[in-house]
Amino acid sequence: MTLCRRAVVALALTASALAMPQTVHATDGYFLNGMGAKAKGAGGVAIAMPEDAVSIAANPAAALELGERLDIGLEVFVPQRGAQISGNAAGLNGTWSGDGANPFVLPEIGYVRQLGDNFAAGIVLSGNGGMNTNYKANPFASFGASGDAGVNLRQIFITPTLAARIAANHSIGVSPIIVVQSFSVTGIQPFTAASSAPALMTNNGDDWSTGGGVRIGYLGHFGKAVSLGAFYQSKIWAGRFDKYAGLFAGRGDFDVPASWGFGLSVKATDRLTFGADYKRIEYSDVQSVGNPLGRLFTGTPFGADNGPGFGWRDIDVIKFGAAFKANDAITLRAGYGRSDNPVPASETFLNLLAPGVVTDHFTAGATIRVKGNLELTGYVMRAPRNTVRGANSIPMPYGGGEADVHLAETAVGLSVGFVFQ
Numbered sequence: 001m002t003l004c005r006r007a008v009v010a011l012a013l014t015a016s017a018l019a020m021p022q023t024v025h026a027t028d029g030y031f032l033n034g035m036g037a038k039a040k041g042a043g044g045v046a047i048a049m050p051e052d053a054v055s056i057a058a059n060p061a062a063a064l065e066l067g068e069r070l071d072i073g074l075e076v077f078v079p080q081r082g083a084q085i086s087g088n089a090a091g092l093n094g095t096w097s098g099d100g101a102n103p104f105v106l107p108e109i110g111y112v113r114q115l116g117d118n119f120a121a122g123i124v125l126s127g128n129g130g131m132n133t134n135y136k137a138n139p140f141a142s143f144g145a146s147g148d149a150g151v152n153l154r155q156i157f158i159t160p161t162l163a164a165r166i167a168a169n170h171s172i173g174v175s176p177i178i179v180v181q182s183f184s185v186t187g188i189q190p191f192t193a194a195s196s197a198p199a200l201m202t203n204n205g206d207d208w209s210t211g212g213g214v215r216i217g218y219l220g221h222f223g224k225a226v227s228l229g230a231f232y233q234s235k236i237w238a239g240r241f242d243k244y245a246g247l248f249a250g251r252g253d254f255d256v257p258a259s260w261g262f263g264l265s266v267k268a269t270d271r272l273t274f275g276a277d278y279k280r281i282e283y284s285d286v287q288s289v290g291n292p293l294g295r296l297f298t299g300t301p302f303g304a305d306n307g308p309g310f311g312w313r314d315i316d317v318i319k320f321g322a323a324f325k326a327n328d329a330i331t332l333r334a335g336y337g338r339s340d341n342p343v344p345a346s347e348t349f350l351n352l353l354a355p356g357v358v359t360d361h362f363t364a365g366a367t368i369r370v371k372g373n374l375e376l377t378g379y380v381m382r383a384p385r386n387t388v389r390g391a392n393s394i395p396m397p398y399g400g401g402e403a404d405v406h407l408a409e410t411a412v413g414l415s416v417g418f419v420f421q
């Protein structure tokens with residue numbers, strides 16, 4: 001790689017890292033619905049249909065498919081979230097908007113290069129989040145809460161990657177994962193009475209932690225038309241949020257859940273390719289996310305070992321996408337993704353703070369090759385509003401009744417791809 005090329009890559013990685021703390025996102029629960037602008041235009045499909053450098057964060061084995069390239073993307077993301085409370089005897093009834101912070105600008109960057117015929121390396125920096133709300137009118141004011149209410153979870157994933165060809169048309173890859181994450185919550189003062197550490201539950205500013213895990217992947221080609229891929233990502237073990245040791249189970253523990261999945265792509269013609277992905281996300285294995293609120297009423301306070309959480313369940317995600325090469329300069333994409341809703345009807349009360357409940361994602365996108373080594377890719381995504389209606393959702397000690405939560409999302413993104421010869 002020439003000195004000029006090294007400088008471009010280093011500058012892009014640095015700029016992206018500086019921008020990452022602003023990230024927030026919520027689609028497949030609180031994970032991105034796709035990795036890379038091209039995948040996002042095609043419903044999020046990438047496990048067996050890699051098209052840009054960022055896609056190696058979906059399947060590390062894909063690094064051998066991409067040559068040498070640098071992709072820098074930016075997304076404008078607008079969630080619309082809120083809640084409605086009814087039948088509550090403690091004064092919480094009303095319609096509440098959590099849209100006090102909008103929109104968000106989300107960067108991502110990926111670089112990959114070949115190391116001879118049988119090896120490739122790369123790196124991706126991507127932002128993630130999803131537990132983000134800001135209620136200017138605090139739903140818990142009648143309990144005595146003051147100020148805005150809401151949470152803000154931000155995660156930066158750094159994934160260096162190495163891939164190797166193990167046989168003709170078959171490759172494997174591995175990505176050590178480094179996560180840097182921050183969290184803050186405000187406006188839930190009335191709940192401190194149910195905490196194991198009341199001073200470490202709310203309004204303590206941003207807290208940061210780091211952690212690590214691993215992702216492995218496989219990609220194989222069967223004939224000229226069919227490709228199969230698979231990945232497994234371990235749980236990412238992270239340090240505690242000490243400032244919120246009175247909120248999260250395990251004295252502030254907040255790991256990233258494990259996930260796994262597989263994908264298929266079929267080249268129907270020289271111009272048209274179809275792809276599909278399946279992914280499983282194991283939210284229930286992270287106590288702070290998966291434990292139900294009901295543990296509070298069996299004698300286990302917030303922040304304690306195996307204490308209450310958001311009650312999220314494991315989800316299945318399916319994605320379908322297509323890419324059509326209209327001519328040598330233009331490729332068109334479209335897709336659809338469907339993810340389970342992780343929030344049970346019985347757990348909507350605490351999830352006023354984290355209503356990651358969208359299920360359907362409709363996408364479209366296009367790439368224009370401006371010059372031989374420069375590509376521009378754009379995409380749009382719309383996740384229609386989904387409402388989860390509470391069922392026995394507000395415990396009687398908090399006045400009973402029901403909390404309904406909703407979320408819709410719109411995103412528009414643009415990526416610049418540099419293809420090095």
